[in-house]
Structure formats: structure tokens, C-alpha cells
Amino acid sequence: MASKLKYLSFIFFIFLALGSWGVNAQNQRQQELEGRRRELQKEIKQITALLFASKKERKSIINTVDDLSYKISVRKNLIRITNQQANLLTREINFNENKILDKQNKLKILKQDYAAMILRSYKSRDRKNKLMFLLSSSNFQQAFRRLQYIKQYANYQKDQGKLIKEETKKLQLLNQDLVSKKEEKKKIINENRFAKEALDEERNTQKVLIASIQKDLSTFSLKIKTKQKETQKLNEEIRKLIQEAIAASNRKAGKSEDLNVFSLTPEQKALAKNFTSNKGKLPWPVANGIVKLRFGTNPSPIDPSIKIRSNGVRIATNKGEPIRTVFEGVVQGIMTPKNGNNTIMIRHGNYITVYKNLSKFYVSKGDKVTTKQIIGEVITNKATGESILSFGIYKDSSIQNPSSWIYKL
Structure with missing residues (x-):
């Protein structure tokens, strides 16, 4: 049982070492995407405040289409960044679920091993058995080693108990992190849905304006060329x-x-x-x-x-x-x-x-x-x-x- 535990611990350590770099890179990328998403959200608010808030002045169709085109391009970037965030969160959630499964398996083996130790200790709980184990030593050195073994075995039991508590706590934290990431993903998906609805509305408005422009395209094109000159x-x-x-x-x-x-x-x-x-x-x-x-x-x-x-x-x-x-x-x-x-x-x-x-x-x-x-x-x-x-x-x-x-x- 102990050798099996050591083998699984070694495999888990290798998996954790390889995965930790990927997790750190994903966390850094997630922070970068979140920063960029907030910048784009702020920019859309500024666009609305600076270009669309005033109702007193009547814009020309050309200016309105220009402003809508710009706002649409920024919103498309926001949707693209948010999609990247959602995909990254999906990978993080999958990684967490795999880590939780590994922790559960490790914890199961630890508990089984600990239960077996407790059973052996219970069967040999009589102090006479321990005393006879020491007195049956062929010499003083062997008796000393057996005494050390008894102490080490008792300490090992305590360490295993502590390890089980630690692994249980880690498992709880992973579960909390998993719930947090799922809530974050849900929030991002909802925000993206609203952004797509706003984008569709802006595109429809733009299509209507461009359709009216197409009726007299030469006049509007001349205005643009004159302004360019x-x-x-x-x-x-x-x-x-x-x-x-x-x-x-x-x-x-x-x-x-x-x-x-x-x-x-x-x-x-x-x-x-x-x-x-x-x-x-x-x-x-x-x-x-x-x-x-x-x-x-x-x-x-x-x-x-x-x-x-x-x-x-x-x-x-x-x-x-x-x-x-x-x-x-x-x-x-x-x-x-x-x-x-x-x-x-x-x-x-x-x-x-x-x-x-x-x-x-x-x-x-x-x-x-x-x-x-x-x-x-x-x-x-x-x-x-x-x-x-x-x-x-x-x-x-x-x-x-x-x-x-x-x-x-």
C-alpha cells in the first residue's frame, strides 16, 4: 500500500510540476484579457458620452455612420476579447476538475492507508506486546532500533493524519476556486450576450443609414472628397x-x-x-x-x-x-x-x-x-x-x- 502511495504521489508531483507553469501562464493571460476588456468597456462608454450623448445638435448622416462604424469596431473587439476569456476560463475549469479528481484519488488512498495503520495499532495496542517486542531483542543496539521504530511509526501516524487534513483543505480550496471560475464564466457569457445584442442593433441602424445614403451616393462621396481636399x-x-x-x-x-x-x-x-x-x-x-x-x-x-x-x-x-x-x-x-x-x-x-x-x-x-x-x-x-x-x-x-x-x- 505504501509503495503504491509513493508511486501515485510521484506521478501527481510530475503532473503538478508540468501543469503549474501552464496555470501561471493562463492566469497571466487571463489578467491581460481582463485588463483589455475593461479598457474596451471604458472606451465604449466614452464613445457613447462623446459621440452619441448630445441630442441638441443634429449630426449629418456621414458623421453618424462614421461614429457608428467606430463604435461597432470597438464592440467587435470587446466581443472577441470576451470570447477569448470564456475559452480560457473553460480550460482553467477543466484543469481544476482534473486536479480535484487527482486530489480525491490521493485522499482516498491516504485514508485507506491511515485506516489500515489504525487497525494494526489497535490490534497491537497492548503495552505488553510492545514490551515483549523490545525484550526479545538479541542485543542493546537492536532494542534501541526497535524503540526508534516504535516512535517513528507513531510519528508517521500523526504525519499521515496531518497530511489528510492538509489534502482535505486543498481539495476544499480547489472546489471553491472551481465554483468561482464557473460564476465568472457565467457572468462573462451574459455580458457577451448583451454586447452581441447591442452590436446587432448598431449594425441594423448602420444598414438603414447606409441604405439611405446609397440613394444619393455621389453627393455624399463628393462631400467626403471635398473634406479630404x-x-x-x-x-x-x-x-x-x-x-x-x-x-x-x-x-x-x-x-x-x-x-x-x-x-x-x-x-x-x-x-x-x-x-x-x-x-x-x-x-x-x-x-x-x-x-x-x-x-x-x-x-x-x-x-x-x-x-x-x-x-x-x-x-x-x-x-x-x-x-x-x-x-x-x-x-x-x-x-x-x-x-x-x-x-x-x-x-x-x-x-x-x-x-x-x-x-x-x-x-x-x-x-x-x-x-x-x-x-x-x-x-x-x-x-x-x-x-x-x-x-x-x-x-x-x-x-x-x-x-x-x-x-x-
Whole structure:
């Protein structure tokens, strides 16, 4: 019986050693998924508050479809993450059930072995038997060993009793953990069901809107193209100003004005190095907001044949939201075009951050600014009620993806 117990204990130990790494990895992955799920839930709440809460302003169909498309994409990510969590919990539940079964088998053998020991002890409980066992020794050493054996056997009985209690407690904890995980899975599945219902409702709304757009697609497509041309024109003006600043820096340093990179002073080099070292850790240009349009080329949800080119990101925020710098630097320039896309450019060595769609300015050209300093307020579109900040980053005259620079953008 003892040898069988040792064998099963060894097998269980090997199984536990192999499984513990997997359990730790699963727990870490579960925590990561839970963190991401909470972020997406928070983002959906922000989308609702920033893009759908206002009933006073009547949005254009184009803006409504844009906002719905964004909300749908976030909700689909939430459902995907929640499905991954549910699947991971299923594996954890199965693992726990296997561990419980192994514990039950081990506990059964321990109890059987302990019962057999108690029975043997009962049969040989007479003190005369123990005394005769000692007196029948052939010499003193053998008597001493037999005495030690009697003590060890008594201690072994106590240890087995303790082990049974410990294993019983472990089994109870595993059962509690199993119940907890099943409740967690049930909660996640219910949340996912509600998310899918909301997704279906949003998709149906989007289909109705797109169907109405299809009746006059050419008109809506023209509006999108016109808006794209205005954005492109402003981007070209920004690039022109940056090129002029690069030429001025090289002229001042006695270098060719045809160079496409800034000529930096030692102080500017140190600032640029510090800016680079903070890549991925820079703060958001607003305290509260969501990324409505990301960097790069994105197909229009209205007309997929139209590609929307974004040199930065568009962040939906609150009405009158203060705009803040993402890093210390110097105000390179301020633009006030006729279309209202008021813009501030902040220089950080050979890097420039661009803040567009401002209603107010709190700085002037040449001012030194610090990280998170308020430099203005976002403008609110009177027609749609939306407050959108367009934010971009340049290295010399090359555009950068802000998501690579701003923390969790």
C-alpha cells in the first residue's frame, strides 16, 4: 500500500510540476484579457458620452455612420476579447476538475492507508506486546532500533493524519476556486450576450443609414472628397512651414538650405534625444478622449472606394476641452486658416507636434512650453456638436504614427 502511495504521489508531483507553469501562464493571460476588456468597456462608454450623448445638435448622416462604424469596431473587439476569456476560463475549469479528481484519488488512498495503520495499532495496542517486542531483542543496539521504530511509526501516524487534513483543505480550496471560475464564466457569457445584442442593433441602424445614403451616393462621396481636399491643403501648408523652419535652421548654421533635416544646436539635440527616449510614454494631448480616426489610409464607411488619408489621429473629446502639449518645447508657429482649422505647432529639437482644430490660443510663436501645459481649447463643430482634435507628429519633414509615441493611444 505504501509503495503504491509513493508511486501515485510521484506521478501527481510530475503532473503538478508540468501543469503549474501552464496555470501561471493562463492566469497571466487571463489578467491581460481582463485588463483589455475593461479598457474596451471604458472606451465604449466614452464613445457613447462623446459621440452619441448630445441630442441638441443634429449630426449629418456621414458623421453618424462614421461614429457608428467606430463604435461597432470597438464592440467587435470587446466581443472577441470576451470570447477569448470564456475559452480560457473553460480550460482553467477543466484543469481544476482534473486536479480535484487527482486530489480525491490521493485522499482516498491516504485514508485507506491511515485506516489500515489504525487497525494494526489497535490490534497491537497492548503495552505488553510492545514490551515483549523490545525484550526479545538479541542485543542493546537492536532494542534501541526497535524503540526508534516504535516512535517513528507513531510519528508517521500523526504525519499521515496531518497530511489528510492538509489534502482535505486543498481539495476544499480547489472546489471553491472551481465554483468561482464557473460564476465568472457565467457572468462573462451574459455580458457577451448583451454586447452581441447591442452590436446587432448598431449594425441594423448602420444598414438603414447606409441604405439611405446609397440613394444619393455621389453627393455624399463628393462631400467626403471635398473634406479630404481641405485636410490635404492644410497638411501641405504645415509641411511647407516645417520645410521653411528646416531651411532657416540650416541657413543659420551656415549649411545648405536644401537639406531636409534640421540643423540643431547642442541644446536642441539634447531636447530631441529626450523626446526620443520618451517614445511610447508621451501623454495624450487631451485629458479625456477617444481616437476616432487613426494614422494611415482608412476606407470610408460611406464609400469604400474612397480612401481617407490621415497624417495623424483624430481624437473626439469634450466641448471646450483644454489642449495640452505632449512634451516640452518651443512654439514653432500658429496657423489660422479661413476654414477654422486653427493650428499650433510645437518644436522639440528636430521633432514637431501639431495640434489642429483649436478655438482658442494661450501661447504665441516663440514661447517655451512645458509638458502638459495648456496651450488652447478644442473647437466644437456647430453643425454636428462634435469636438475633434487632429494631432500629428513630424520628425524633420517626415510624418510619424502618433500611436507609436503616445501612451496607449
